[in-house]
Amino acid sequence: MERTNQQREAVVSIRNLYKAFGSNEVLRGVDLDLFHGENLVVLGRSGTGKSVLIKIIAGLLKPDSGTVNVLGREVPGLNAKELNALRLELGFSFQNSALYDSMSVKENLLFPLLHHRRHLPKSAVDRSVETVLDAVGLLQAKNQMPAELSGGQKKRIGIARTLILQPKIMLYDEPTAGLDPITSSEINELINEVQERYHTSSIIITHDLTCAKDTGDRVAMLLDGVFAKEGTFDDVFRSEDERIQSFYNYNFTG
């Protein structure tokens, strides 16, 4: 179980990344590696640019400068076609699930599938839907509409929708935000199951320390636009840095 970064292949590799919105300098020289097969938790307070960071990885936002290498490809330099090819390898779980609310659960799952696996026979399509619904434990929700689902169920369907194309890398944006502690821990479990079952490498963005502890093989702390500390959960919070200590205390006492 001991993970040594040196001998492992980096699937995401970010160097010296800068991103500002007008005068709001959000990322100021970020360096980050995601290694094959690991769950990397990115911790940070609200508004520190965690979402911006993974949106840059998925090519939804353009960085101002720096390199963003994903699966051996330089994301900011890709043309539309190359970017789409790369995105098929990425799963993005949005903070508010972002289910298509005009479509049923099944249609949500079919949407990416029918756009990319046009010639799949109907039986194979149905099987894929069943498989991912089973993976997130929501087989019975197949014909429901998103509005009928609870927050936790929406999260699961959002994750199922990304799994259907069997991504190599998963990006979770605040997977437990807005959920009660029990549902949160179920989602944490799901994240670990996805890692085992689909052999994904994941970046999990959160400010929830329980989530970080339960899912993270490695934790990186985003503070003031750079990664201030990185290591196992205990490594990071053993740090003397006042900002990290106050983050810890606030989470577990506040």
Next chain:
Amino acid sequence: MEGDRKRRFFISKRVDGFFIIFSNVTSFIGRFFKEMFRRPLEWNEFIHQCYEIGYRSLLLITMTAFITGVVFTKQSRPSLSEFGAQSWLPSLVAIAVIKSLAPLVTALICAGKVGSGIGAELGSMRVTEQIDAMEVSATNPFKYLVNTRIGAATLMLPMLMLYAAFVSMMGSYLDISLNEQTSFTTFLQNAFSKITFLDYASSIIRSLVFGFTIGTVGCYQGFNTSGGTQGVGRAANSAVVVSMFFIFIEEMLILQIINSFR
């Protein structure tokens, strides 16, 4: 301060802003035409949108068109009677309805119902990251959402316009049959005697342009929504106002152009 301003704006904030919007809209429309010929064609969504547009506006168009037909007939009768030209009533109504009322009424109702609907729908999909979700699943949200809606609006407006004209004429016939005992065939013969092919063409072309305008403005506002729930309201609202504004300008321009062919 002064130097700062010079650096940031080419002419002035307002004029620059206008040109930025103008170039954004132009590239939005350009992208619509570019995507039009690309696969997949998204037929299902296109048909679904055609249905949605009809469904959203049909009741209101039927009521408005019918009442317009009845009221216009009633109101025109006294003036025509004065000249003893009452028998020209169907013809007058047909000219008014087909050449001007049906296209305009249809366009304004659709700007209100369809334009705001598209603006709000795409706007809420933008702020709830549904459009981003489509993008990261390597599908093409522009093609799927925008092209289908603009295409459907462009196709449906002329159809709804013809339907509105038909309903208006029925309203008119109701009133005429009650007052003048004209037979339906006489009514039709009289009504369409003064309408030329160019009149139909002009109304259909205007409706196509209005439909394209309503679809484009609604989609542009919705697709570029920012600022959460408030932004969705703003997008829906400005979709209506802006498309009505363009509809009036286009009405004038196209009439001028077509009349120069007469």
